[in-house]
Amino acid sequence: MSVITRRTVLAALAASPLLLQPAWAQNTTLKISHQFPGGTVAEGDFRDRLTRMFAAEVEKRSKGSLKFEIYPGSSLMKTNAQFSAMRKGALDMSLVPLSYAGGEVPEVNIGLMPGLVTSYEQAYGWKNAEVGKELSRILNEKGIVLISWIWQAGGVASRTKPVIDPDDAKGMKIRGGSREMDLILKAAGAAVVSLPSNEIYAAMQTGAMEAALTSSTSLISFRLEEVSKALTTGRAGAYWFMFEPLMMSKAVFVRLSKDQQATIMAVGAEMEAFALSSAKADDQAVADVYAKAKAKVVDLNPAALKKWQAIARTTAWKDYGERNENCAKLLKLAEKTL
Template sequence: MLTRRTALAGLAAPAVLGLAAKARAATRTFRISHHYPGSTGDEGDFRDRMCRRFAASVEKRTEGAMRFEVYPGSSLMKTFAQFDALRKGALDFGLVPTTYAGGQIPEMNLTFMPAIVTNYDQAYRWKTAPIGQEITRLLESKGVKIITWMWESGGIAARDKRILKPSDVSGLKVRGGSREMDIMFKAAGAGAISMPSNEIYLALQTGAVTACATSSTSLMSFRLNELSKYLLAPGSSSFFFILEPILMSKDIFDGLPKEQQDAVLAAGEELETFGRKTSEEDDKLLVETFRKSGLTVDTMDEAMIQPWHDVARDSAWKDFAARSSETARFLKLAEQA
């Protein structure tokens, strides 16, 4: 028998189903790409874990309206293709060293400039200093938004020779990691070879390079202790730091509702503490790991930085400042940070 209650229930059912369908349609999946090894839980490369923490945080803040797929190890696209894909809106998010954009945006080479940043406190001052504001402005004008500021220090792993000072690289084939690092190593007498960090293992294995500079996390994640005999590791100071933020396509960001934009920014900023803490922990873990593998390990201090600073200033810094009035201006701002 059809009662008023069952009739109303019947009328309500399509409306409820319609709302549920609309909610499902509103859910959107975003892709995060990087070229580092994947991780599991609390184990593995912290940069992949950082991306997964970010994804989980945003999903929770948006109650599932934003969902994520993380693609480690260049499994979605090639390493150097990521930044351009972000600019064009073909990639939603990426954890990418900003120096990899240096070919398109010369000012970004400053973010892996030898001896311009020598400790974590100085590195993280950039975010609110004029140099950080200019980097943010410039990237956004090119279609890319910084979501999480994250810096890493690193060291030099070598197969054949202990490296302490610039003259020690003379005659070696060195992977510098950035245009400016390569310029400095060349000025010190090395042959510089360019490649992303996920290609270093094979290059060391084949002898294409005999030494490499990269972040502490990459030195461990790519198992470079297996092919090296010597390590110059970061200590109380380091002669290089790398800006490796979580980036987002500005077109994609601008297309989000305000509440989702806020969720993305809040999750990104919250992760900065994790990024710094884990970077510093990896600097210490690097020393332990490579010593356990039987390598000769030296750690940098402020006194050791000065010779590297002198060579960098007279080569890489000079070259960077000469490229344009804007690169010269950016270098001055960096020196003031």
């Protein structure tokens, strides 16, 4: 009876290189989940379109070794479960507002810090600035790989009056979108309501909420003009800038071949130009949509922006910077970009 030695096994493996390759380095199908309405590559919410464009281009460049399934409208899992699922390797990819994970990873609330980002130029400059590199490092440490940097300005849809100055928010039930946004709203005298953007319509329809801050694209895609009488746009400046990147589970990413990883990162970076132009287009389009629905449309003015920013410095920024060392460092690095 022959004895199988370690040397024999290693020799056999060396003769069969395919056995040394993980299955993920060959052919695989990745699932991309998001909360936004579904469409096509050519039409619909640009965030859904971006995931489809990304998927098609990666499949093409990887010669079919990577394929994708897109799950819009939180059809694969609940909105707030996506970040945690990626960290555990239970979800491959997601395009989700980063601040939604603030309860799990406090540092990510920098992605919706009122008044800290006030222009697209500043926002997209984060990627190669110290703050962006540090945020990427922290996310990587938490099991998340940033694939595409996507930023959106936002505005306020209201069932009653326009919300421009902090005084306008007093006594209103408003959705901010993050712990930090909620802090400045509370300081302005508002009662805050916490829920994902895909649940805003129902809350405003029933009167459980009177106003909501969200991105221009969500203001359109979720048809909030149907339940609003006023809109404050972000086209002339905003204190509400949301970072909602396309992300991937690190546990999934590391199992891909080096070529597959490089393809994903390259295509992800190329999608950013589309995201920027689409977000800017929606900042204008939202005003047209609401005007057509007979809502009162106003822009945020520089004086009002400074008032909100002043409140943010003493409430949201202070609170965030005191949460842990990472938060303090990120805030300091972000302030360098102002």
